Amino acid sequence: MTVLVRVMLKAGVLDPQGKAIAEALRRLGYAAVSDVRAGKLFCIEVDTADPKAAREVASQMAEKLLANPVIEDYELHLEEAGTPPGSLR
Amino acid sequence: MNDVGTGGAGTPRVAVVVFPGSNCDEDAALASRNVLGADVKMVRHDERALGDPDLVILPGGFSYGDYLRSGAMARFSPVMESVAAFAGQGGAVLGICNGFQILCEAGLLPGAMLRNEGLRFVCKDVFLRVESKRTPFTLAINKGDVLRMPIAHGDGNWTAERRAYEEMLARDQVVFRYVRADGSRGHGANPNGSLDDVAGICNVKGNIVGLMPHPERAAEDLLGNTDGARLFKSFATTRMAMHGA
Secondary structure, eight states, rough: OEEEEEEEOOOOOOHHHHHHHHHHHHHHTTTTTTOOOOOEEEEOOOOOOHHHHHHHHHHHHHHIIITTTTTEEEEOOOOOTOOOOOOOO | OOTTTTBOSOOEEEEEOOOTTTTTTTHHHHHHHOOOOOOOEEEEETTOOOSSOSSEOOOOOOGGGGGGSTTTEEEEEEHHHHHHHHTTTTTTTETHHHHHHHHTTTSSHHHHOOOOTTOOOOOEEEEEOOOOOOTTTTTTTTTTTTEEEEEEEOOOEOOOOOHHHHHHHTTTEEEEEOTTSSSOSSSTTSOOOOOEEEEEESSSSSSSESSSSSSGSSSSSGBBBBBTHHHHHHHHHHHHHTTTT
């Protein structure tokens, strides 16, 4: 089973990378860009068929290592059969 | 030397931790030998025995390639369990640059590091003002003294949650701030965008200190700057006072 862990800087935490990317997009002519936040996405293969167990173990991994709770939040998404790979929804 | 660590103030012992990717470990060892006159033990990341030191230094570098977040992987090295235990008993720990990042990731110091505000790796001399004398590394330096030291980092934008930071201020945990050459705060002083111009902090007890600038690179005449030696000398003075020598 694949678990996607999305890690983003918390709202209110300055995101220098996102700001620079937003500025670059505007320079490319995308004037409608009002904000960009940059984050990280981890695709983790877990050897279990039990969604609850996969979610539980991924949650532990996010809290211990993948996200730093001082500055980052995380979200988990399980990839069910039939979901296109890498899709968050 | 057999009195070290048991009450006497003989030759100080320093443990310098070496992670895969540390690159200031030898500089830290040299400063410890040449300024403190210390016996230095290099302790690998996968070792656990620190060797009964008076001081543990987590040196600068790019431990584990700075993968995920700077310092995030080093935190899980076997040696860090020993460092945490040593610090928990009140042992002096100095984290320099990547060492500071590791201490934050390990939860031994508060806050976390963001990418530098300007997104660039910054390598230059900066000025630091001593904001607190409550650590062994600043006890023998005057509050308000301005020290010049080099920095070299891409992720030195230290930050903390507002309430946590207010508690730190109340407990006098900010040890160094970036200032201009004349000691004043303001435009041009802060090289990385850190919260409230913070350059170095300590834990509640004051025995664990982390800072982004490199005192070990400014510790001898040969290096063209001895301001960093003052931290090591302060540690020596504190240690002598503690041992009543």
